[in-house]
Amino acid sequence: MNKTHDTDNLLTVEDLNIVYEADGEVTKAVSGLSLSLKKGETLGLIGETGAGKTTTALGLMRLVPNPPGRVVSGKVMYEGQDLMQATEDEMRGIRGNKISMIFQDPMTSLNPVMTVGDQISEVIMIHQDVTKAESVEKSKEMLELVGIPGARAGDFPHQFSGGMKQRVVIAIALACNPNLLIADEPTTALDVTIQAQVLDLMKELKDKYNTAMIMITHDLGVVAQVCDKVAIMYAGEIVESGAIRDVYENTQHPYTKGLFGSIPNLDSDEDRLNPIKGLMPDPTNLPSGCRFHPRCPDATAICAKVKPEPVITESGHMSRCLNSLPAALDERQDDVQELKMVAGA
């Protein structure tokens, strides 16, 4: 695990653990999660539904609903401050201002009884020293920025389409020019054509303001299109992470391989997809050893017993698989072919 704090890191998360406790059952939603992000960088966080992506995002914002959720341990260093130790007042100053979040479902993430203008100007009023009139003016500018006429500031959310609503949500998120934007499946609830538009808008604005972004998605295509780095989550853990190129072209973890295998490839002449066999484990009753071993095509007897630790190459490519181990132990063997051979064995 990378223990050194890079000074140019905007965000460093170390060993984040989040559980949900209900009816005496403990659900490990996020376990030992570590990641880092530089200014302006985009990280794609990939995983199936239930892998713990949204919980991770809420955890970074300290917004995990409690009860039932609870952050057990972990460090979230943001601009040199540990957010897990910050007071609630400090967190309020950070939310919507330095770190913003875009939620999955635009249909439900806007307050139905407030005008969209009010919802944008509210965040400006909270974090910036402006008059009401100035915030109203700024909120109209924000609407224009996301491609909605400023005159519609007085309209209510139900008067907008889904794509338009997500634009409003983006306007709220970017209104205070945050350094970090967490986008939780921002396009999943939208029509395909609208998805592309919203994604383009986000990319454009992010580049314009040099905002770092964590893009949560289960869409590998979106990641390839938008992200610099990628982290793949399975059952609450990051199983593989690294630069886009490393992970896509030099896939280490069998789960990641499975994900790629379940995508149709126009270039290959395979007749059928190769979906990963089995289902996500019950998070209240996770498998021993490697959490993926019951579904893993490469699993050996030891996988059920030993919990794999993250193995990181020099280029920062991490994999949490026992089969990756020999390669990393032998530091000379950074060679891609070797790794592939070992992983495939």
Add this chain to the structure above:
Amino acid sequence: MHKFIFKRLILLVPVLLGVSLLVFAIMSFTPGDPAQLILGENAPAPAVEALREEMGLNDPFIMRYANFVGNAVTGDMGRSYTTGREVATEIFDRFPNTLILAALGTIIAIVIGVPVGILSATRQYSWIDSSSMIMALLGVSMPNFWLGLMLILVFSVTLGWLPSGGFMGWSSLILPALTLGTGSAAIITRMTRSSMLEVIRQDYIRTARAKGVAENVVINKHALKNALIPVITVVGLQFGYLLGGAVLTETVYSWPGVGRMMVDAIRQKDSPTVLATVVFLATTFSLVNLSVDILYGFVDPRIKSQYA
């Protein structure tokens, strides 16, 4: 919005006609001959028959109903068999008494119910929550006529602080209004709590928190406005019930309201008065419900724009 109100008013007409028909039909089963009742048991048969003819009692049902509606529209609800007074006049004399009691009861219910409900929801599972939920459960389980008697027992009979009935100045309002308000307060508390709990788990509340909105603003501005929309309906319904269904409380406190008037009329077999009071109270109830619908349109922008 005018279109919305207009449409609602139009829809009210068939409902009111239906209500009056229903009550008229029920009351027509009342045994006994009204003409005989008016003239006394020993009246000669021809005289009774003549009065029957005069009163239109020999007409077919539909004719009698049409007459009743025709007269009612012009404010003529018939005359009481027992006092001979115009029933409509009597109702309008008494209605302010019923209205003030219902209004006070509703105010008490809102003042208690809404804050306690919010407090319960925001401190779910705390002792405040459990104790107010138990109180609310007792409140909805208590028959209000019994509560009325118990309040009289404590505050009039034992302590002698407040009058036990009738109308003797403003102090007479306190016990009946409390009696009426308790049940409604309990219902409003439960409704506010569950509505609030529903709302604070909505995505837009999470959005507000993610914007850095302070928790008390999240609750009092973002959540409350949404949570109160269904509560308004319940408050309106309760007000309607207190207006139309305060019969028992008015009886307990010998309160000179319309409900008491109805109960007295039933005892005296004064069917025009019974008919008129029931129709009147049901109409009032429907009008209150209509007002709530309209108010709803003002509070919820989604409904407003539907009719804009």
Add this chain to the structure above:
Amino acid sequence: MSNEMTLDKAQTSETEVSAVRAAPKKRSQWAEVWHRLKRDKMALCGLAILTVVVFAAVFADFIADYETVVIAQNLGDRLQGPSAQYWLGTDEFGRDIFARMIHGSRVSLLVGVLSVSISIVLGGSLGAVAGYYGGKLDNVIMRVMDVFLAVPSILLAIAIVSALGANLINLMFAISISSIPSYARVVRASVLSIRDQEFIEAARAIGASDFRIILRHIIPNSLAPVIVQGALGVAGAILATAGLSFIGLGIQPPEPEWGAMLAGGRQYLRHAWHVTTFPGLAIMITILALNLLGDGLRDALDPRLKH
């Protein structure tokens, strides 16, 4: 962006948290409901109280003889306070209040359960037919229901009993009539929600008759909200019975009924508080038990709504 690359499109509507919670457990639906109800202390408390009340009603004759204790006047002992002989005192005719309360539970439970059953059957059928067939029939039925709903139920019940005369049958009839619309609404709403689901279409496709579909598929599936409404409805009916009896429109003396009993004690409030207090407590505790059970059933039948 290629849509095909999405991993689990089918599950996107589910939030991650709820997916996490939906642990698969195999148990029959009703066993599951009972299992959840068992863990609800308040509901169990309600159930326990209710059991006691039902026992009291069933074995009332063993506890106190109707003719000699409950009905017979004993003017020498009138308005006695609670004592070892008369646990809850005596009423204005010297009758044992405890014995009368025990027998009074019979009327309350009888009217409560029967009138709710009548309105469930009538209201439920109307609602099922309205929801299943839709269109004009639905419109007509529901507009008539609207008219009934426009009259406060206690007012409607009072009007009916005052016109037909005060006795047990009319009382039950009046109370059930006035609560028909709420069952019609509940059943109609749940029928509408399941009418177009695939298993109904499947039944239709294999040639099942409308009657059979309603009876075998629609009604069992709309049972949950009706049960909840029913439990609360029994409470409402008991309250209405007591209220009507209180103003002299319900059970007639000398038969013991809680509302009539406390009405009788009203004029002796100053000297004999127990005559009004105890029957009222009986009403309250019974209603409380039904409300507790009703709330518990609602949570157990639909855990998503649990607060």
